[in-house]
Amino acid sequence: MKLLEERIEKDGIVIGTDILKVDMFLNHQIDTVLLDEIGKEFYRLFKDKKVDKILTVEASGIAIAVAAARYFEVPVVFAKKSSHKYIDSDIYTVECYSYTHGSTYTMGVSKKYLPDNSDILIIDDFLAGGNASRALLNIAKQANCRVNGIGVVIEKGFQPGGKELRDAGYDLRSLAIVESMSEDGISFRHDEA
């Protein structure tokens, strides 16, 4: 998505060779015009899929999932993060390790919002190692739901998550795939966009 790549080049901040901060327009301040274009693009990419609900995880996935859900005209369900384990039997949970925070948290979704046999589109802001996506896939599997697509705004193509999910057969679409980055600049991959 050219508009997004241009925005990442203009306002993204690269720290070292691994951290890309997009706080200026996506993860702290949100450019609502760009956000709407992102939602529209996810709809263009997945509109032929059956989608009953869009599943994401708090906090930075919420705005993106809502922007897409407006076009699909479906509800969003966002997994909640907790540092403690749930004991509530009405919640699907999975443990997830966050490289960003260097800690493990429990991701949880109330069972009643993922009815058996639903068709799900997973949406998230970043894909790197793929831990968050795998956690959401795990929850969808517990709920006996089909995941008909995974939409990611920014994929770090130099990390293994994207390849692993594609190899596993998921229809993963990333609006921007960073091939490599440094403080001197960012290069994008286009063959899988």
Next chain:
Amino acid sequence: MKLLEERIEKDGIVIGTDILKVDMFLNHQIDTVLLDEIGKEFYRLFKDKKVDKILTVEASGIAIAVAAARYFEVPVVFAKKSSHKYIDSDIYTVECYSYTHGSTYTMGVSKKYLPDNSDILIIDDFLAGGNASRALLNIAKQANCRVNGIGVVIEKGFQPGGKELRDAGYDLRSLAIVESMSEDGISFRHDEA
């Protein structure tokens, strides 16, 4: 807002006399059609105010702030919550006690996203004691910004936050004000809606 009150009556879950769960359509699953109506209503209420940015706090404020921001055509800035204190000098911070979680967290906003002299609209999902709103007001004050309005989806009118903010002169608008509630039902106040 009649549509919202009807939805709270239909799908809100009251626990005791103090807890109102709206996980079905706002805080875990999000009804994107209702969300758009909420955004439109905030625009109707505050459209004559100067608004450069909408300020909210993660996670459940994000979807609502974004829904309103689409109508105002301005960016959203969401404060981040952290259990540790920031030492970064580029961030405005304030301590906030959450009754919901029974713990204190640090709310932070990067200075660069709240430029001096900006006109701010604060948006949040719930107002009860008013701690989160006061924390956002504190951050806006540190940033030397004007808060031209505070928009809340659900106010617990039997708690003191709303009266305190109105008495302090803020233009606070709540889309639904719960006068009292129990497991038998919910009554709404309409005089300040």
